[in-house]
Amino acid sequence: MRLLKERILRDGEVRQGNVLKVDKFLNHQCDIRLFNEIGQELRARFPQEITKILTIEASGIGIACIAGQYFDVPVVFAKKGRHSNQDEHLYRATVHSYTYNKDYEITVSQEFIGSQDRVLIIDDFLANGKAVEGLLDILCQAGAALVGVGIVIEKGFQDGGKKLRERGIDLQSLAIIDKMDEKQIVFRE
Numbered sequence: 001m002r003l004l005k006e007r008i009l010r011d012g013e014v015r016q017g018n019v020l021k022v023d024k025f026l027n028h029q030c031d032i033r034l035f036n037e038i039g040q041e042l043r044a045r046f047p048q049e050i051t052k053i054l055t056i057e058a059s060g061i062g063i064a065c066i067a068g069q070y071f072d073v074p075v076v077f078a079k080k081g082r083h084s085n086q087d088e089h090l091y092r093a094t095v096h097s098y099t100y101n102k103d104y105e106i107t108v109s110q111e112f113i114g115s116q117d118r119v120l121i122i123d124d125f126l127a128n129g130k131a132v133e134g135l136l137d138i139l140c141q142a143g144a145a146l147v148g149v150g151i152v153i154e155k156g157f158q159d160g161g162k163k164l165r166e167r168g169i170d171l172q173s174l175a176i177i178d179k180m181d182e183k184q185i186v187f188r189e
């Protein structure tokens with residue numbers, strides 16, 4: 001996606017620990033025009049029947065909601081952290097955070113995803129694939145069908161994408177970075 005790659009080159013900042021900061025347009029300040037382009041591109045790449053979009057809080061929510069307009073389906077986001085209301089019927093999974101290097105729990109109410117659903121997972125970044133794996137765990141508990149995974153920025157030098165593709169999952173990343181340092185960002189063709 002040319003517009004996205006240009007924006008990453010213009011406004012992305014490579015930080016220590018292989019972290020790409022995109023706060024100017026994706027993770028803090030949100031460029032809604034770009035989000036709309038992302039939503040349309042994801043719809044074009046996933047033309048199949050989809051009944052729900054699933055993402056993870058916080059940074060996936062904005063992208064998934066804008067994309068949700070093009071799919072015309074509800075967007076469900078997995079909540080992070082433990083929830084005191086133990087009576088609630090929840091799917092639960094554990095995720096290792098790449099950016100904070102710690103484990104956290106994600107939960108989704110059983111009310112919002114079930115065995116009748118055909119789900120598209122959307123997230124902002126794919127690094128080692130732990131966030132997506134947690135969401136896949138929840139879909140498995142729900143007995144829902146996975147249609148595919150749509151990612152805005154995949155860091156192709158980490159192994160999350162490889163692992164998901166090897167499982168036969170339809171993974172569509174709108175920009176794949178093969179190499180990055182303070183001086184350059186190299187995209188996969």
Ligand code: 5GP
Nearest residue numbers: 018019020098125126127128129130131160
């Ligand atoms: P994974 O679970 O695939 O290892 O990492 C993906 C999650 O970590 C995403 O949900 C994203 O929030 C965060 N993340 C991973 N790498 C980066 C990065 O380079 N920049 C930013 N801004 N977030 C990242």
